[in-house]
Amino acid sequence: MRWQTLLAGSALLACPALAQAAELDGASLSLMWAVPFAGLLLSIALMPLLLPAFWHHHYGKVAAGWALAFLLPFAVLHGLPLAGTQFVHALVAEYVPFIILLTALFTVAGGIYIRGNLHGSPGLNTGILAAGAVLASFMGTTGASMLLIRPLIRANDNRRHKAHVVIFFIFIVSNIGGSLTPLGDPPLFLGFLKGVDFFWTAQHLWMDTGFMLAALLALFYGLDRFYFKEEGVLPVDPTPDTRGIAFEGQHNFLLLGAIVALVLMSGLWKSTVVFDVFGTPVGLPGLVRDAGLIAVTLASLWLTARQVHEANQFSWGPMAEVAKLFAGIFLTIAPVIAMLKAGANGPFGAVVAAVTQPDGQPNPAMYFWATGLLSSFLDNAPTYLVFFNTAGGDPAQLMTALAPTLAAISAGAVFMGANSYIGNAPNLMVKAIAEDRGVRMPSFFGYMAWSCAILVPLFAVLTFLFF
Template structure:
């Protein structure tokens, strides 16, 4: 075992020496996610796991042949243990616990109620995570609008607001901010420094949504068909135990960030710390408790199923593997194939270009995983949390805002996006294709980001 760290160091990918073609499997997987549901829907829906595995092998096999089994083992172990498993365990726990809470009551999806649910989700997202808030509210929101014939815009704005922008105020909200917390950024720093940008973006999106939903309701003849008054059910919750389990999830995540321990296990060069191990085992325990203690009727009422979680788990397994060379090339800085991107965020006098940090972090977070993208630019800006929280606070705001806000630009920018899409489609909502969704995000989000740039980042 003593030789494993040396093996890891020797086998670690040097991004500066990698050719751009190493990014082909990642690009191929993204294009598959984007195009195959549109062009070959039957093949994709039945075989997306196999297609994802094929792209992962398209990276791993050349890695073994050209860099040796050691590099492949180390890269696979790091992606699995340091990134994928903690990521998917947390998502699964939130998915299971939130899926065990049934919000009952005869909710009628009027523009005012829909806007109120989105606003509530935006608040909850920073304290129970964008995944937890999304899984808690997307089902009752779709159910409340079951009598509406036009609901796509409701789910799209839900992704914008609840699954992304709402998670910008605390490290619990979104993985990039949690990574910053682990690197030494104060827990309250994001709340104190990003609230103006979050308030502007969420407020603007809620106002736009209300106007659009009013317009859609006017032209929607089905909106007239209200549920009978006699059949109306008062608002309430089933599966209340899961609120306590949700608190346990939040506590375990906080504990892993605040608890410092010298105990660590080296597995093929990947250090697995005791706090992270306790967190992940605890989250698995919470999920199992929820499944065991939640009444079956609650899951039936929620139409709870594993399909959305399986889709996210399979797709992100491929993403976390094929993204390895892309992140390595970005980490190589100005010496790597993506050196132009790194140079673009620095002014001629060596000071950070705050606007470029916002857009570069955001653009890459739209298609890469926003957590490692955050870390790349966090380190590009110096990587010292004490400096970034003070002298370079505008730069850290730009990195944080770009990573969280622009995760809404595509379905793969943030994991809850795909989960919400899968749940909506499972409920019969015909969601836009990959590029169709990007038409929405380009038309609505990009102009708001431009305005934010002129107000805060120039």
């Protein structure tokens, strides 16, 4: 990753003055600072379609180019200290913990092999999606996705048409299934840290979640049954039949539990020990969590037999793609999030104003759509926080008098992460794993055609019923 080293070196030049640098003021920024982020999104959307060979070999350089297109002009116009602070904050506070967690989940889930040949019938596929939806709220959307996507793809390797199976998997397991507990998705975990009760989301979103999951599972079963009847299966099943179904690498289930415990610990443990990393505070619980996750990753690699990884066709390609693309996303998104945080006084003031009724009361329906549409393309965790604070930021009031508003913010952040490949981290990981296994996934806009045709109408009905 030579380009990451180059970026790190440029930031370290600013280190002596980073601690004194001011926080980024979104109200003073021009919308032009959002161009690198938009350019990176368009590159992810269009280059695999228009320049597939170039993108396959150089997507990391493209992401680095857009990151530098933000960082270098920003350093010239706003000073090296502030630019360095933004780089270090994106790296230390956001990107590194994010990648460490994803790597741990990717490695541990990749060390679990379900031996035996599951046959991807409509009933079995629907059952796997339903099971994944349940698991997602307890082990996170990323954990459930990494655990189940490989056996699901292998179960359908004798099907002629299977991209729709992965698309609905992203809808259900990688996003909507994680809406019932703070362990399910990062936005809800941030709400938990802000004071929202652990079971509040389950109590207030179970009907919304149940509606979405029931509708999606029914739609999937009907579509999968249609394809199964029309196309049948391949003459030869690539996965040979064996007696019974069994798990290999069972120790990784314990390691998955350790990952969940470490993440929960980092949210519950309050410590006054804070280290200043060039202007970015890093708490002791976060450091212990990250060190524990690295230890879990290494333990999984050490304990898992090579034959298990080979059977799972485990490779680092999907993880490398996610790591490089999200490095660019986390850096170029910084000015966009700052402009959103500026509220009504910032460049996106019209968005913030749209969620408030003329009498000053919040409009839950608008909060649902504003939070959701932004979460479709931005990091849904900070987007959740922006609208959480826009609605007052008082968890006691939001959980009671403004419960419909908090429910709308929570549902929008989690549900609409399914609208695009970059709406939630596991989306892109699932896509990369599927393509690595030979599944022809739709392009960025092709996937959005599916989400607009299936999810958006359901979100409209959801708004009418609950918000």
